[in-house]
Amino acid sequence: MIEIDEISKLYDGRAVVDRVSMQIPASTITAIVGTSGSGKTTLMRMVNRLIDQTSGQIKINGQDITGTQPHELRRRIGYVIQGHGLFPHQTVYDNIATVPRLLKWDRAKIEQKVRELLALFQLEFDSFARRYPHELSGGQQQRVGVARALAAEPDLLLMDEPFGALDPIIRAKAQSDLRDIQRKLGMTILLVTHDMDEAFRLSDRIAVMNAGKLLQYAEPRTLLTHPADSFVAEMVGQAERAFRLLSLNGIDAIAEDGQAAGAALPADLTQREALSDLLWSGRDAAPIAQPDGNAPRRVTLSRLLAAAAER
């Protein structure tokens, strides 16, 4: 749990972050979105004291962060930046081992951790551990960057535009991998992005910032249905609002018993994907793939339309 209380950062008397307060529950993903210069990166960098606040207070699990030496604090918080920032003179192994070594873990424990993380990120230990960063593809570099941040088993992970340097297909894969890993390990993630789709795809809560102020901090659905002001409404995209809303939920939430013609849809599809399929195939309803022996279920166009207008 992170408690941010009336935090401000002033440069030459000008507030870059202006009295922001928010509480981030443990084991959730929160995205801070905003245009460049909105103060979102500054806000995040105050959490691990890469920048010291001018006023206000930040507590992590009840402890004020100013009570710890900055570098010791940072060893307990994972940090991933855009363009990964891997150390070019060190192997993948050494990169991942950075924080455990700073914490003086013993050799065997470090190796075990590196093996575990490489496996988690689907990188073969034997072929990757001894490689240098420039010998990896962009997606692999990014995964090693996240693995390095997770090496000391932090319960908080800060990510600054972590997928900004990746091309769209690899980015989508990286995002879903991150979601899976977060569910598996259960850490809290605070993520800065200017990509609204990314924020909607990943996060449990979204904080919208503009000109140093926190405009709204809420669940994605609330942001769409009840935007705090016109800026937030524009930020979440008025033209796509209905589709965004549909993409937040899976089809089983609106599935009903019954038969339908045509190919079955996978059960883990989002409502938006189901709508797209129905429109494309010209059907009013489609069956949902079910385990053998279960009663047939279907999703209908009318239910999807109703869900899209729900507020």
Add this chain to the structure above:
Amino acid sequence: MIEEPDQPPAPFGKRKTGSADLIKQKIDKLGVVIALIAMPTLLFVPFVTFKANRIVQGQPVWVFSALPTWAAACLMLVVIAVLVSAILKAGVLVRMTAACLGLVTVLIAIGLAASFLTPEGNSFARVSTATGFWMLLFAFAMLLIDALARLRPRPLARILLLLAGLALLGLLARIGVWNELSLLKEFSSRADSFWREGWRHLALAVGSLVIAFAFGLPLGILCYRVERLRAAILNVLNVIQTIPSIALFGLLIAPLGWIAANLPGASELGIRGIGAAPAFIALVLYALLPIVANTVSGLVGVDAAVSNAAKGLGMTDGQILRRIELPLAMPAILTAIRIVLVQNIGMATIAALIGGGGFGVFVFQGIGQTATDLVLLGALPTVALALCAAVIMDALTELATRARKEIATA
């Protein structure tokens, strides 16, 4: 990409500004260092050396006995004023003016000291600069350089500042401020040979540059066009550049000497083992590497899209080279000329060792006679020439680069 644009560079911002921080913000560390050099120098290090004649051991003389009381007091006051402006974070222009004032004062003081200490009508006594003078000059020069580095004047302004500085020095020399100084006495007793060696020095440095350029530019173009030659030629030039000048002179002297002695008519053509010839050839050889290497890198650096477009417009290879590639490579080539000019002016000094003439003649004579002023007579103009060449060539390069950028963005 990582930092927000409005974020200042200092990574550890202090949250509260205490009184200690306030002092830190008001006091310039460099100014403190300069003051720590200048004040003790003024008080404890000899300003000039007095010799009854050119040969005897000199007597150190401190500022307060080297100058009339009023002049010493003036010098003291000026030094303190300059140091105060250096320590307190005064504006850059104030600091620059203060530094210039300090330099001029010290330069006038040394002349005054010379005329004050030299007995009326005595032409044997010598007054030379001593460590204290040089250290004060050094301290104020640091201040001036620092101010200039922070001010970053535009290229033309830099050239104008240089000219103004030279004009001021010329004026001071003209009105005879330094006439009683030993350095000037050394100069006036050999003014003819000074100017002769000076021209010789320039002829060596600039002449070899011209010849090297005439060979180097086509060689560079060749290396650019024929990639197989590139590595081989650059390697050979690299090896030549690595060989110390005096060794290269030596390597050239032996064959040239042999030719002069054994080939009839060769010595009539001016080919001799010892003299200007090997020095000139060596300077040309040294100059080739920067010229060829920079021509190649300048040409390689030309955007392929630009030369493709030129080809698409129907230009021939020769036209592309002359109208597109060489103009775009010009900043790199100018940089090479700067490197070569500065390097040649320095190395031409060594030519004197093998009878090639130049300012080095005075340096080596001075070393032989342990006459510091004679060494200075050779070294100071060399340093001044090299500095002027560097400032002017840097400014030209910057102008050319800027012009190219403006064309590119227009």
Add this chain to the structure above:
Amino acid sequence: MQIAAGSLTRALFGLGILAFLVRPEWFEPALRLLVDQNMPVIYLQGNLLSLLLQHLALVLAATTVAAILAISAAIFVTRPVGSDFLPLSRSIVSIGQTFPPVAVLALCVPVLGFGNGPTLVALIFYGLLPIFENALTALRTIDPAVLEAARGSGMSEPQRLMRVELPLAMPLIISGIRLSAVISVATATIGSTVAAKTLGEVIVAGLQSYNYAFILQGGVLVAALALLIHDSLTILERRFGLRRLATTDGKP
């Protein structure tokens, strides 16, 4: 193939030099052609090998001191404490390099007298500049993302310097040391005009007595020494540089 031919040439040249140092008399007939009958052909005032070693020792000592001073200074001016000195130090380096080494050498004599002293000081002063320049460039051009990652990982300031900044700056620093050492070989040669014990002595003796054989053997030995130092430091530099051939950033 080209590289192999180059190495072969260098190896043969090296063998020749070695043979000359050990058995100079083998080369006497060839050198004899350059001088009059009654002149000495091989420089015997000081053993050539010991002159070479003294030359090398002078260069190594000066380069070591210069490297320590220059790297410390570059570290100092790139920290927040030393930032007041950054603009000045950069200007001094570019101005200092316009000073001809001979002038620096000659001006040291009145203060330090003749011998190895002034040469050593001139070598150190002149050797500082390229090392400082390269170290400064290297420390100031490290990918900011890498430094950010180092801070974000919780490295303290000394840890960042020792584990990230210096290792990454090392190839460029070594190339500065190489430049510095090669310049020092040359300046040390001229140092023999102020009575430093170096191979320049052979050349100067040859110049004073118009003995072309002395001049040639001195020139060849000094050139060999410079190339030896240049090549060995180039190898060291490559070894350090191998790991960071490519850019570190995922995007262009």
